[in-house]
Amino acid sequence: MNMEAHLQPVVLEAKGLRKVFRSGTREIEVLRGTDLELREGETLSIQGESGSGKSTLLNLLAGIEQPEEGEVFWKGTSLAGIPERQRPGRRAAYLGFVFQAFYLIPELDTLENVAFAARVAGHSPRRARTRAKELLGELGMAERLHSRPDQLSGGERQRTAIARALVNEPSVVLADEPTGNLDEATAERVIEQLFAVSGARRTAFLLVTHNSSFAGRAERRLHLTSGRLH
Ligand SMILES: Nc1ncnc2c1ncn2[C@@H]1O[C@H](COP(=O)(O)OP(=O)(O)OP(=O)(O)O)[C@@H](O)[C@H]1O
Ligand SMILES: [Mg+2]
Numbered sequence: 001m002n003m004e005a006h007l008q009p010v011v012l013e014a015k016g017l018r019k020v021f022r023s024g025t026r027e028i029e030v031l032r033g034t035d036l037e038l039r040e041g042e043t044l045s046i047q048g049e050s051g052s053g054k055s056t057l058l059n060l061l062a063g064i065e066q067p068e069e070g071e072v073f074w075k076g077t078s079l080a081g082i083p084e085r086q087r088p089g090r091r092a093a094y095l096g097f098v099f100q101a102f103y104l105i106p107e108l109d110t111l112e113n114v115a116f117a118a119r120v121a122g123h124s125p126r127r128a129r130t131r132a133k134e135l136l137g138e139l140g141m142a143e144r145l146h147s148r149p150d151q152l153s154g155g156e157r158q159r160t161a162i163a164r165a166l167v168n169e170p171s172v173v174l175a176d177e178p179t180g181n182l183d184e185a186t187a188e189r190v191i192e193q194l195f196a197v198s199g200a201r202r203t204a205f206l207l208v209t210h211n212s213s214f215a216g217r218a219e220r221r222l223h224l225t226s227g228r229l230h
Contacts, residue, residue: 008040010076011171011204012061017070019056030056031067032227038172041202043195045215048224054208055100057224058174061206062097063087075171092121096165096203098175098194102157104149104164110136110156111145114163121168128167135163139193155186162190166197172204179211191217 019031030053038044048054059065061072063079072079074094082090104113111132118128136145139159149157158178165173175194179187191207191214198205209215222229 006039008042010037011040011074012036012038012206013073013076014057014061015071015073017057017060017067017072019053019060019065019067030227031060031070033070034224034228036061036222036229038204038206040171040204041199042220043198043205043207043218044220044222045207045209045218046222046224046229047209047212047215050210052224053227054224055176058097058176058206058208062095062174063091088120089122092117093168094171096168096170096173098158098161098165098173098178100176100178100180102149102161104157104160106149109146109148110141110152110160110163113149113160114167117164118167123168131167132163135167135197136160138197139163154181155183155190158182158186158190159193162194162197166201166203169201170203172206173198174206174208176208177210178207179209179214187211187214 014034014036017031017034021028021030034057046054060067063072108116111129114132114136115128118131119125136142139162141156141159141163144152144156152160178194179190182190195217207214207218215221
């Protein structure tokens with residue numbers, strides 16, 4: 001990380017996260033006091049073995065799941081202090097999430113999938129569509145605005161998911177193995193676009209990937225082992 005990055009304000013922070021899953025009598029302690037700090041505009045990659053808890057960590061950071069212990073702060077505000085019913089709107093405005101599985105809405109076309117996320121963040125239908133169209137254009141999807149997910153290729157679905165994550169110009173983008181199901185050339189292009197589009201907007205970007213070369217493009221690299229980031 002360069003000196004300048006060090007002076008930027010922290011936009012996402014986790015302190016002492018502990019997460020345990022129980023199945024029957026078995027307990028798995030996935031996270032054991034995980035700490036994390038992400039600064040404005042910073043890029044960070046996280047690698048770790050399958051099952052080490054990377055997706056679990058992202059879910060906690062996004063407030064989709066709750067930790068047993070520890071706290072997550074969005075721009076200094078403890079997630080625990082945000083009332084349940086305010087969370088979806090706050091999350092949509094603050095954070096974009098590119099999931100390991102894309103989770104596009106099958107009944108909606110590309111444009112509607114992206115515009116929907118802007119609606120959740122409180123934008124008017126017109127504004128939402130305009131923003132969605134701009135971003136999809138930047139990602140090379142202008143010709144696919146009215147295709148539904150089942151009519152798209154894997155790479156096109158992934159780019160739609162990326163547009164959805166970026167449409168509200170969030171402070172933070174979390175991407176969980178966003179190129180998992182793509183061929184090498186498409187994966188390369190998608191990663192390039194993720195870094196370019198978030199870089200242009202000074203979005204802090206956290207990339208979870210198994211690919212060392214993609215991980216190496218981030219300013220800072222961490223590994224999740226034994227429930228902690230190193
Ligand atoms: N809802 C759940 N109930 C029980 N166990 C779970 C649940 N979610 C995750 N786990 C377990 O927690 C561990 C961490 O899972 P997680 O999905 O975070 O791993 P990961 O690092 O993202 O792996 P991958 O690289 O394969 O995506 C795994 O052992 C998994 O089986
Ligand atoms: Mg995972």
